[in-house]
Amino acid sequence: xxxxxxxxxxxxxxxxxxxxxxxxxxxxxxxxxxxxxxxxxxxxxxxxxxxxxxxxxxxxxxxxxxxxxxxxxxxxxxxxxxxxxxxxxxxxxxxxxxxxxxxxxxxxxxxxxxxxxxxxxxxxxxxxxxxxxxxxxxxxxxxxxxxxxxxxxxxxxxxxxxxxxxxxxxxxxxxxxxxxxxxxxxxxxxxxxxxxxxxxxxxxxxxxxxxxxxxxxxxxxxxxxxxxxxxxxxxxxxxxxxxxxxxxxxxxxxxxxxxxxxxxxxxxxxxxxxxxxxxxxxxxxxxxxxxxxxxxxxxxxxxxxxxxxxxxxxxxxxxxxxxxxxxxxxxxxxxxxxxxxxxxxxxxxxxxxxxxxxxxxxxxxxxxxxxxxxxxxxxxxxxxxxxxxxxxxxxxxxxxxxxxxxxxxxxxxxxxxxxxxxxxxxxxxxxxxxxxxxxxxxxxxxxxxxxxxxxxxxxxxxxxxxxxxxxxxxxxxxxxxxxxxxxxxxxxxxxxxxxxxxxxxxxxxxxx
Numbered sequence: 309x310x311x312x313x314x315x316x317x318x319x320x321x322x323x324x325x326x327x328x329x330x331x332x333x334x335x336x337x338x339x340x341x342x343x344x345x346x347x348x349x350x351x352x353x354x355x356x357x358x359x360x361x362x363x364x365x366x367x368x369x370x371x372x373x374x375x376x377x378x379x380x381x382x383x384x385x386x387x388x389x390x391x392x393x394x395x396x397x398x399x400x401x402x403x404x405x406x407x408x409x410x411x412x413x414x415x416x417x418x419x420x421x422x423x424x425x426x427x428x429x430x431x432x433x434x435x436x437x438x439x440x441x442x443x444x445x446x447x448x449x450x451x452x453x454x455x456x457x458x459x460x461x462x463x464x465x466x467x468x469x470x471x472x473x474x475x476x477x478x479x480x481x482x483x484x485x486x487x488x489x490x491x492x493x494x495x496x497x498x499x500x501x502x503x504x505x506x507x508x509x510x511x512x513x514x515x516x517x518x519x520x521x522x523x524x525x526x527x528x529x530x531x532x533x534x535x536x537x538x539x540x541x542x543x544x545x546x547x548x549x550x551x552x553x554x555x556x557x558x559x560x561x562x563x564x565x566x567x568x569x570x571x572x573x574x575x576x577x578x579x580x581x582x583x584x585x586x587x588x589x590x591x592x593x594x595x596x597x598x599x600x601x602x603x604x605x606x607x608x609x610x611x612x613x614x615x616x617x618x619x620x621x622x623x624x625x626x627x628x629x630x631x632x633x634x635x636x637x638x639x640x641x642x643x644x645x646x647x648x649x650x651x652x653x654x655x656x657x658x659x660x661x662x663x664x665x666x667x668x669x670x671x672x673x674x675x676x677x678x679x680x681x682x683x684x685x686x687x688x689x690x691x692x693x694x695x696x697x698x699x700x701x702x703x704x705x706x707x708x709x710x711x712x713x714x715x716x717x718x719x720x721x722x723x724x725x726x727x728x729x730x731x732x733x734x735x736x737x738x739x740x741x742x743x744x745x746x747x748x749x750x751x752x753x754x755x756x757x758x759x760x761x762x763x764x765x766x767x768x769x770x771x772x773x774x775x776x777x778x779x780x781x782x783x784x785x786x787x788x789x790x791x792x793x794x795x796x797x798x799x800x801x802x803x804x805x806x807x808x809x810x811x812x813x814x815x816x817x818x819x820x
Contacts, residue, residue, distance in 0.1 A: 312336050315340065315359075316380065316393075318364030319342075319366065323339060324777075325777075328675055328773075330492060334504030335357075335502045335506060342375060344377075346382075346383060358500035362391075363441075376396055376400075390481075395443055398475060401473070405443055417439045417460065417478070421434075427491060427499065431490060435486055436486045437485040437486075451470065458477075464476070472499070508678070516545065519545070526624050529550060529553060529554050530625050531555065531630075534572070546670065547579070554580065558573070562586075563716065564720075565724065607704060626666060628666070629667075630669050680694065696741050706819060718763070719765075722746065722765050729787060738771075740775075741772075744767060747765065749764045753803030763804075764802065766805075766819070770812070
């Protein structure tokens with residue numbers, strides 16, 4: 309059992325970054341909603357080495373402030389409160405927290421440490437940090453001391469080594485906090501004394517043992533293989549665990565990119581691979597549907613029905629393997645405590661209640677960048693490992709409005725042009741995702757001295773590391789112009805191309 313740091317999430321957009329920063333140090337951690345109750349007093353939790361209370365958008369004085377079980381502060385392990393988490397540490401120890409006021413602070417600030425404290429060991433006396441808060445601690449609890457401040461926030465960090473509790477007003481997990489990683493290292497290693505015993509090599513061995521125990525000696529597994537990095541890595545782990553009892557199925561649902569079916573068949577020729585043409589089935593089920601949530605749920609159910617039908621060919625097939633990742637789970641089931649579900653992922657929130665197969669999801673605890681490292685550990689090719697993410701619902705979430713074979717073909721052609729030009733420019737590996745989106749918006753154009761009235765296409769390109777946040781990729785104007793010209797000249801049905809300048813948040817990477 310690995311040493312573990314538990315993160316309680318109060319809705320911060322940065323919570324996943326805390327988890328990633330800790331995992332990067334080789335320490336396993338999990339995110340749980342703030343609604344989770346603490347173990348009973350005296351319960352033996354041998355792997356737990358520390359607790360982090362995340363930030364969040366709420367104020368302690370809000371009528372609907374997130375719930376918190378104060379028994380988490382009495383688990384006998386160190387506690388670090390970040391921003392909103394600091395208010396909880398202060399409040400439940402008898403300190404005072406006030407909303408708004410003169411201590412409101414957003415953006416960069418210079419943190420000045422006061423005296424010596426284990427949390428700031430090796431940190432310069434002044435260090436740039438990232439602030440984002442409205443409330444402030446105005447009176448330090450008895451037994452605590454102020455160990456850092458900024459020009460606008462006189463109580464920017466508090467410490468009580470005797471109770472093993474700390475609170476910091478800033479966000480160490482974001483890159484804007486220059487020494488943030490070292491501060492987290494001080495907490496998990498210097499204060500929690502956690503072991504760096506979590507690695508991709510160890511993860512593979514654990515998953516192989518887990519899969520063998522779950523499936524048994526005769527069980528067979530159906531693997532939903534799309535050819536993307538997630539399902540490829542999942543298939544590789546399963547193949548290592550059960551060999552020929554793994555049966556991969558590629559479903560052509562009519563929502564794929566150009567040439568996808570042929571490339572997957574060629575690339576995975578060494579697998580037990582079945583290609584199922586379910587185009588008519590999916591498009592019929594999606595006929596007239598424009599709501600993105602309904603699209604995702606319909607696609608999720610249709611996938612399951614196809615896999616169930618195919619599983620009948622294998623006597624002992626009782627399991628369905630998927631490449632579900634941690635961000636899929638977080639965004640689909642409101643793992644972020646009080647925050648709302650962002651969107652149902654087809655392979656999580658879109659699964660039918662009466663599905664006949666049990667799930668195996670060996671990547672469910674990993675972020676995308678961790679999956680890529682795992683892929684290399686398993687010996688997968690760079691082409692597979694570094695392929696840009698492609699959504700499970702396919703072009704359905706990039707073809708806004710009604711899905712028809714004709715509109716999907718228009719989008720498919722435009723998307724192929726974006727892919728070709730990004731690769732030719734040598735930018736494919738540098739960009740997290742780059743693709744085309746077909747918009748249900750018609751505009752007047754002119755081609756060959758004739759009036760056109762056709763749909764618009766959006767180009768989307770972003771930088772990211774785990775899919776939880778994303779920034780706009782600055783594609784050179786010459787390249788954008790070239791892509792736009794190729795699309796409008798060669799794709800019948802599009803007469804206007806726009807470039808999406810939205811980051812995540814406030815937008816999501818996909819349009820639906």
